[in-house]
Amino acid sequence: xxxxxxxxxxNDTDSWEVAGRRFRSRLVVGTGxxxxxxxxxxxxxxxxxxxxxxxxxxxxxSDPGAPMLQDFVPPDRYTYLPNTxxxxxxxxxxxxxxxAREAGGWNLVKLEVLGPPPFLYPDMPATFExxxxxxxxxxxVMVYCADDPxxxxxxxxxxxxxxxxxxxxxxxxxxxxxxxxLRSIIENARVPVLVDAGIGTASEAAQAMELGxxxxxxxxxxxxxxxxxRMARAMKAGVxxxxxxxxxxxxxxxxxxxxxxxxxxxxx
Amino acid sequence: MSASIDITVNGEARSLPAxxxxxxxxxxxxxxxxxxxxxxxxxxxxxxxxxxxxxGAGDAxxxxxxxxxx
Numbered sequence: 614x615x616x617x618x619x620x621x622x623x624n625d626t627d628s629w630e631v632a633g634r635r636f637r638s639r640l641v642v643g644t645g646x647x648x649x650x651x652x653x654x655x656x657x658x659x660x661x662x663x664x665x666x667x668x669x670x671x672x673x674x675s676d677p678g679a680p681m682l683q684d685f686v687p688p689d690r691y692t693y694l695p696n697t698x699x700x701x702x703x704x705x706x707x708x709x710x711x712x713a714r715e716a717g718g719w720n721l722v723k724l725e726v727l728g729p730p731p732f733l734y735p736d737m738p739a740t741f742e743x744x745x746x747x748x749x750x751x752x753x754v755m756v757y758c759a760d761d762p763x764x765x766x767x768x769x770x771x772x773x774x775x776x777x778x779x780x781x782x783x784x785x786x787x788x789x790x791x792x793x794x795l796r797s798i799i800e801n802a803r804v805p806v807l808v809d810a811g812i813g814t815a816s817e818a819a820q821a822m823e824l825g826x827x828x829x830x831x832x833x834x835x836x837x838x839x840x841x842x843r844m845a846r847a848m849k850a851g852v853x854x855x856x857x858x859x860x861x862x863x864x865x866x867x868x869x870x871x872x873x874x875x876x877x878x879x880x881x
Numbered sequence: 882m883s884a885s886i887d888i889t890v891n892g893e894a895r896s897l898p899a900x901x902x903x904x905x906x907x908x909x910x911x912x913x914x915x916x917x918x919x920x921x922x923x924x925x926x927x928x929x930x931x932x933x934x935x936x937g938a939g940d941a942x943x944x945x946x947x948x949x950x951x
Contacts, residue, residue, distance in 0.1 A: 647949060671892075
């Protein structure tokens, strides 16, 4: 009897978990840099993301009735991950996330403490300091970090719920600058690893997933595409393709040809 | 008792007619308290304490909300 082989259905059960929450989408997207809140909502919808990063900023007191992000990206539909973008000290990052917790009522956060322009590279000593204070204060910390296996391990051991090494500098769109280091972090981690920052197009999101990371986090690659909604769809497909490829296991590299068609039965 | 007081809100100087509960200040500013968070002198003010938090001279408030970010 023939064995019928079926392709994995799109509704298969692949998922990942962080801080007790389960997600099917392995694409986490930012909500910044869009032309309008309408475009933000449409792009996020097309991306299939279930978790979104948000920033915390002063309200505009001269226009208190202005439309708010929550009206377009409802927090009861998407898991909000408040960030500390723009914070260059541990103190500012901790203050910002305490405000975020009060504004939103949740304690899952994205910590990023950045060095100076032009690279905004993660400031790891300040990141350790902020992570320690936040964990002590009851936060569940997903942490943006250097592509450094020792730093990532240390953050995990401190109690961070996910580590998020950069692919390349924030907003650079340069792709994965050091796939080997990312792979090293992924292989050693016992918490989810998300490649955060640097991804510029769908193939780079797929490449990150093929390395075996749990999810990718990106913003500018969608928001700064000519057609953000279409790029959101491309990222969704890229992440899914990369995840399937990782699970499938790629063939070995072979530095000589190996024909696919049988060498027998050739006509003479 | 009802002398005006000077405070700072999001970095801007403001004058209030008198010591005022935070809840009244926020209502007067037209803010939806379900969508903002407030820090007074670098300490979080829980929503439950807005009505009992009296703004005094020299207070510095930070009032924030969520916006788009990466």
